[in-house]
Amino acid sequence: MGSAEAHVEAGGRSVRISSPDKLLFPDAGITKRDLATYYADVADGLFRGLANRPVALNRFPDGLGGKSFFTKSAPKGLPDWASTAHVTFPSGRTGDEVCVTEPATVLWTVQMGTLELHAWPVREADTDHPDELRIDLDPQPGTEFAEAVEVAREAYALFEELGIRPFVKTSGGRGLHLLVRIEPRWTFVQARRAVIALARELERRRPELVTTSWWKEERGERIFIDFNQMARDRMTVAPYSTRARPDAPVSMPVRWTDLGDVAPGDFTVKTVPALFAENGDANAEIDDTAHSLEALLELAERDEKD
Ligand code: ATP
Ligand code: MN
Ligand code: MN
Numbered sequence: 229m230g231s232a233e234a235h236v237e238a239g240g241r242s243v244r245i246s247s248p249d250k251l252l253f254p255d256a257g258i259t260k261r262d263l264a265t266y267y268a269d270v271a272d273g274l275f276r277g278l279a280n281r282p283v284a285l286n287r288f289p290d291g292l293g294g295k296s297f298f299t300k301s302a303p304k305g306l307p308d309w310a311s312t313a314h315v316t317f318p319s320g321r322t323g324d325e326v327c328v329t330e331p332a333t334v335l336w337t338v339q340m341g342t343l344e345l346h347a348w349p350v351r352e353a354d355t356d357h358p359d360e361l362r363i364d365l366d367p368q369p370g371t372e373f374a375e376a377v378e379v380a381r382e383a384y385a386l387f388e389e390l391g392i393r394p395f396v397k398t399s400g401g402r403g404l405h406l407l408v409r410i411e412p413r414w415t416f417v418q419a420r421r422a423v424i425a426l427a428r429e430l431e432r433r434r435p436e437l438v439t440t441s442w443w444k445e446e447r448g449e450r451i452f453i454d455f456n457q458m459a460r461d462r463m464t465v466a467p468y469s470t471r472a473r474p475d476a477p478v479s480m481p482v483r484w485t486d487l488g489d490v491a492p493g494d495f496t497v498k499t500v501p502a503l504f505a506e507n508g509d510a511n512a513e514i515d516d517t518a519h520s521l522e523a524l525l526e527l528a529e530r531d532e533k534d
Pocket of ligand 1: 298346347364365366367399401402403404454457463465
């Protein structure tokens with residue numbers, strides 16, 4: 229018989245986990261308690277990526293394999309210490325999403341059966357101006373993670389020319405996400421233009437490797453830079469979040485110097501705590517500098533004149 233409840237602590241707050249022995253990832257043998265403990269183990273890196281961001285929750289109350297709910301509006305039963313962030317959707321409608329104000333917020337999402345946290349690229353104080361550029365590198369059929377790594381490196385070189393320091397994480401799926409901390413003073417439309425400009429320049433430099441074609445038939449065996457991911461109400465899975473897949477993969481920040489030596493399958497709920505304890509958060513310096521978007525917006529302007 230399992231115990232009726234457990235308490236797991238992160239960032240100085242203890243969160244009640246009911247049915248702690250319930251399997252959330254049945255194939256991997258990972259319980260609710262295991263998942264909450266995982267997030268407590270990586271709390272420092274997890275919170276760096278999520279602090280004061282509105283999040284949508286992909287919830288599986290009966291575990292993977294059971295019914296699921298993609299929840300944007302904050303679910304009922306939010307603890308009194310937790311809070312929400314007010315966001316505006318593309319339609320103009322507004323809503324209140326769970327806001328991660330401390331690591332324990334994530335533990336509470338586990339209590340709610342969450343297997344994936346998807347974060348807005350904004351903070352609660354200003355949900356109309358992104359503070360993070362996200363570049364979604366999607367391997368198309370015939371390409372793999374290795375090609376995504378090659379594109380990431382090409383992007384790194386271009387960012388370096390522009391004086392911008394990018395960070396990188398696995399998606400927990402097949403590809404990679406690049407992250408750039410920006411000053412929160414441009415609109416979603418401008419942030420998307422900046423990503424499109426970057427993507428088109430990479431496509432010009434490496435046409436055999438990169439595509440920005442919206443039409444799948446035209447993409448070929450290349451890495452698609454999914455620029456539509458940088459838009460209002462488009463989220464990206466949070467760093468250290470699990471993905472709802474049988475082996476409990478994790479979206480893992482990676483140092484640029486390590487990128488050539490990793491595979492997405494290296495990072496799961498079972499492997500990441502030890503890696504994190506040993507190496508710390510590969511994105512620990514992401515908040516050091518908030519970059520200007522001007523260089524990329526100039527590139528966009530040149531692009532649009534051509
Ligand atoms: P991969 O590397 O395999 O592409 P990914 O997480 O980047 O994995 P995408 O399909 O490129 O997957 O989607 C990018 C992001 O968009 C995801 O990280 C997730 O936050 C969000 N997303 C994708 N599909 C959905 C969906 N069906 N519902 C909600 N959010 C989604
Ligand atoms: Mn992707
Ligand atoms: Mn995508």
